[in-house]
Amino acid sequence: MLAHDIAAAFHQRFGTDPLLVRAPGRINLIGEHTDYNAGYVLPAAIDKEMYFAVALNQQHTIRLHAYDLNQSEEVAVDAVAPSETQWANYLLGVVAQLQQRGVQVPGFDCVFGGTVPAGAGLSSSAAVECGMLFALNTLLQAQLEPMQIAKLGQAAEHEYAKVMCGLMDQFASVFGQAGQVVRLDCRSLDYEYFPFDTTACRIVLCNSGVKHSLASSEYNTRRQECEQGVAVLRRHYPEVQTLRDVTLEQLEAHRDELGPVVYRRCSYVVEENQRVIETCRLLTQNDLSGVGQQMYASHAGLSEKYEVSCKELDVLVEIAQTTPGVYGSRMMGGGFGGCTINLVATEQVADFVQHMKTQYQQQLGLPLETYEATIVDGVGLFTDK
Incomplete structure (x- = not known):
């Protein structure tokens, strides 16, 4: 050991x-x-x-x-x-x-x-x-x-x-x-x-094999874009300190002033906070399918609005979406590589891993490492x- x-x-x-x-x-x-x-x-x-x-x-x-x-x-x-x-x-x-x-x-x-x-x-x-x-x-x-x-x-x-x-x-x-x-x-x-x-469902991580560097300019750029959004909104709503204080209605009202990129970044963050709250509610009801839907929505936002995904991560989520026993999947972490996190029915984990490895190799010609994680x-x- x-x-x-x-x-x-x-x-x-x-x-x-x-x-x-x-x-x-x-x-x-x-x-x-x-x-x-x-x-x-x-x-x-x-x-x-x-x-x-x-x-x-x-x-x-x-x-x-x-x-x-x-x-x-x-x-x-x-x-x-x-x-x-x-x-x-x-x-x-x-x-x-x-x-x-x-x-x-x-x-x-x-x-x-x-x-x-x-x-x-x-x-x-x-x-x-x-x-x-x-x-x-x-x-x-x-x-x-x-x-x-x-x-x-x-x-x-x-x-x-x-x-x-x-x-x-x-x-x-x-x-x-x-x-x-x-x-x-x-x-x-x-x-x-x-x-x-973790009896009904397991956490399985699929490593895209793409190494990300969080120190990369993109991560810090996203922070700056969010800060730009806050600066614009504060002119209209002085109580706004961070995107946590912002509503989707406020973003919509100032969409033109924010510009398309900053608007997308900010709307992703506001929506993601709502998804976390909803996911906690679903967990207390043991609604794993509902949790999975929130994860898919999170990935779509990260890919399309926040633009921190990459082809490899998107492909992994797409494969997972059509695989039996999968409740939900999304990219995890800073982005531009790293892992997807997948919630998989316990009895389907072995088949899931095999299917993901085969499909990733077929679609992108890349080997796939997976990790089962215990909390x-x-x-x-x-x-x-």
């Missing part, structure tokens, strides 16, 4: 007993590109996880080892700065956040690795940040609250990875609960858990047993 291998690698490399931490990646059932617009998201932590072995080393040096890459990085604690090594930035960004808040971070050793596929839209970066923060918080007895851990992880991503992500990914990694999806209100940071029954608890300790 990978977690055991990482603990063993730490013993071999540093010769001391480490603290062992696991931090999950996440799926988002619905609510995409709503988080940075102060809207609603509906994520869950999943059993694709990052594992950390961490110990203080009584030195003034931070020694990091990426197990999966077999790469190492050393930095003096008083010289923490963005690195040329991209993976190290997620960890160093966390240290910098703690230092900025007056936490004295001494030298420490860390070996980490995981089963979260990079570039698949499952938030490997947030899992790395939150796992590192949880470990240091425990070792240093810094008494950070869970929400502070999520926010510091987000700030590390902004400042060191240069990705202006919303809070959802880090929140899900910290606050996940087994068998539940959690609706986060990104404006108030209130949250509420909703049951997700698990958020970041925590594990034992090497």
Whole structure:
């Protein structure tokens, strides 16, 4: 098991007993590109996880080892700065956040690795940040609250990875609960858990194989387009702070002033927030078909209005739509690649996977990786047993 291998690698490399931490990646059932617009998201932590072995080393040096890459990085604690090594930035960004808040971070050793596929839209970066923060918080007895851990992880991503992500990914990694999806209100940071029954239906992820880079200009462009829309609407409705405060009627009334592109972006976000609310209502009624319809509508909006899909993702959703046992399907994550999330009747999962692989190969000539995901608890300790 990978977690055991990482603990063993730490013993071999540093010769001391480490603290062992696991931090999950996440799926988002619905609510995409709503988080940075102060809207609603509906994520869950999943059993694709990052594992950390961490110990203080009584030195003034931070020694990091990426197990999966077999790469190492050393930095003096008083010289923490963005690195040329991209993976190290997620960890160093966390240290910098703690230092900025007056936490004295001494030298420490860390070996980490995981089963979260990079570039698949499952938030490997947030899992790395939150796992590192949880470990240091425990070792240093810094008494950070869970929400502070999520926010510091987000700030590390902004400042060191240069990705202006919303809070959802880090929140899900910290606050996940087994068998539940959690609706986060990104404006108030209130949250509420909703049951997700994995006996009747399974979550299957289909990886398009197209690597997305969230730091790409397109992601930040979408944020700017939403902000442009808010700026226009505020002239007419001073109470509007974000797209969360906007109605479809207001958008329609100022459609010409917004222009076609900004109008499409804004209307997608407003509609997606409504879909999250409706999905939660349907979950409490155990109406999986209804949930699936909301997912298909979400994908159509992401593809046509928000324009963050790609041919590969659209094809995966089209195939899923005509496959027996599928309740719903949509692209998940920032877009331009990564995975689709599919709700599939438990007894149909094997057939679904086979059909998707065959059709994807036939239609696009591409191999398809799939992952079945189980909803698990958020970041925590594990034992090497």
